[in-house]
Amino acid sequence: MRAFLWCNGDIPSLQTIKSLGNLSPLFGVDGGTAKAKSCGFMVKETLGDLDSISKDTNIEMTYLSDDSHSDLTKTIQELSKRGFLEFDILGIDGGSPGHILGIWGTLAESAPELKIRLHHHNAVSYRITSQTGEFQVYIRKNQEFSVFALIKCQDISIKGAKWELENRKLEMSTRGLHNRGNDETLMIKSDGIIALIIEN
Secondary structure (H helix, E strand, O other): OEEEEEOOOOOOOHHHHHHOOOOOOEEEEOOHHHHHHHOOOOOOEEEEOOOOOOOOOOOEEEEOOOOOOOHHHHHHHHHHHOOOOEEEEEOOOOOOHHHHHHHHHHHHHOOOOOEEEEEOOOEEEEEEOOOOOOEEEEEOOOOEEEEEEOOOEEEEEEEOEOOOEEEEEEOOOOOOOOEEEOOEEEEEEEOOOEEEEEEO
């Protein structure tokens, strides 16, 4: 099952929202509920520590108490227990550097079998794990993308790009910044957890 999550960052552009089609079921990550409602969307449920939202929203609320993880991580953990395995996440841009870095931390610590996509103002980030298999997506000629290892990876391959890798080691660094597509299918395989960021 697929779920849409709306976080408490900047409100996404209308173009970003429209690209996702019908946002259902839509869950608010704490204060993200108010942002979604301000754009006219109906939120099924609010999850998190509930410290950034008014209690009179007339929406079902689920308090998640684990202080060792972010509201986003806790929300994904809770919904995955309910059978959701695919997540499209909005409202992740803006805010403090700590909150922004926390988004990437969520990608690193979430269960590897889950499919997670982050929808930015001008890009989409795909999480690729050892359980993804060979990830494939079409990339236009010279369309920019970046690949970042979120944990230390021993075996990453990238094909269909201007700069390719084959069975290489990669860890968190700037090595994968600003690659370009070849007007063909981009193929990526990893034994760890990486983020593929494709610019619109």
